[in-house]
Structures are given as C-alpha cells and as structure tokens.
Amino acid sequence: MEATTITALITLLVLALVTVVMVRKYNRTHRAEIRARLLDKAEKYDIAAPEELETSELAAQVRAAKHEQKQRNLKTA
Numbered sequence: 092m093e094a095t096t097i098t099a100l101i102t103l104l105v106l107a108l109v110t111v112v113m114v115r116k117y118n119r120t121h122r123a124e125i126r127a128r129l130l131d132k133a134e135k136y137d138i139a140a141p142e143e144l145e146t147s148e149l150a151a152q153v154r155a156a157k158h159e160q161k162q163r164n165l166k167t168a
Contacts, residue, residue: 122146129153136160 129149133140136156140149 132157 126146126149129146130140132153133149133156136153138149138152138156
C-alpha cells in the first residue's frame with residue numbers, strides 16, 4: 092500500500108511539472124504570434140504601435156478602432 096501511494100504521488104508530481112513546462116512554452120511561443128497579428132491589425136486600422144505599448148493596450152486600441160470603423164460604415168450606409 093505504501094509503495095503504491097508513493098508511486099502515485101511521484102507520478103502526479105511529474106505530470107504537474109510537465110504541465111507547467113508545457114504551458115509556459117505555449118505561452119511564450121504564442122505571445123509573439125498574438126503580438127504579430129495585433130501589429131498587422133493596428134497597421135490596417137492606422138494605429139501607432141510603439142514597442143513600449145502592452146499587448147493588452149494594443150488589443151484594446153484595435154478593438155476601439157474596429158468599432159469606430161463599423162460605426163462610420165453604418166452612418167454612411
């Protein structure tokens with residue numbers, strides 16, 4: 092009984108460690124891709140995107156610009 096419990100605990104610890112490593116790698120890899128897509132959208136909506144600008148702030152500006160463009164299109168239609 093004791094050996095089984097120790098084996099189960101070790102297995103859980105290894106799985107937890109592997110999960111943490113995989114999530115960090117995923118976030119690090121995709122953060123750059125997300126930023127690149129946002130920069131493309133910022134260019135499309137003529138938004139200045141300095142390097143110091145946080146990704147979340149850039150996303151908010153892109154969302155606002157997209158909303159403004161939709162509103163302008165509705166008014167002209």
